[in-house]
Amino acid sequence: MPDQPRRPRTQNDARSEAEAAFKKVTKKEPEAPPPKKLGLPGVKEQVSLRIDQDVLDHFREGGPGWQDRINDALRKAAGK
Template identity: 75%
Template sequence: MADQPRRPRTLNDARSEAEAAFKRATTKVADAVPKTTAVPGVREQVTLRIDQDVLEHFQAGGPGWQDRINAALRKAAGK
C-alpha cells in the first residue's frame, strides 16, 4: 500500500496550478533584460584559472603582469 499515492494527482489540481503560476512569474525573458555595455577603462574583478607555466611567463616580466595578460586576451579576442 506504500506504493500507492494517497490520492491520485491530476494535471489541474491546485498544486499543479500553483507550480505553473510560479514558473510563469519566475521565468526570465531574454528580451526583458537590458543588455549592458562595457564602459571603457572600467575593469571587473574575476577569478581565472591559468596554467602555472603561463602565469610564470607573465609574472617573469615583473610588475604589470596582470595588464600584460589583459592585453594578450584583448589581442586574442580581436579587440
C-alpha cells in the same frame, strides 16, 4: 427512480481539483531574458581565472604590470 446516494469524495479527488484550480491561477508568463549589461569603457572587472603555472611565470618575469600584459595578450587574441 429513487435518488442514488452520492459517492463519497476521496482525498485524491479533492487534491486533483485543488491542483487544477491552482494551475489555472498560477500560469507562468514566459520570462524575458535579463537585460544585457553594458560595460563602461576602460573599467575592468575582477574575475577568477585558472592559468597554467608556466604561462603565469612567463608574464610575472616582466615584473609589475603582469596582469596588464595578460590583459593585452587576451585582447590581441580576441582580435580587439
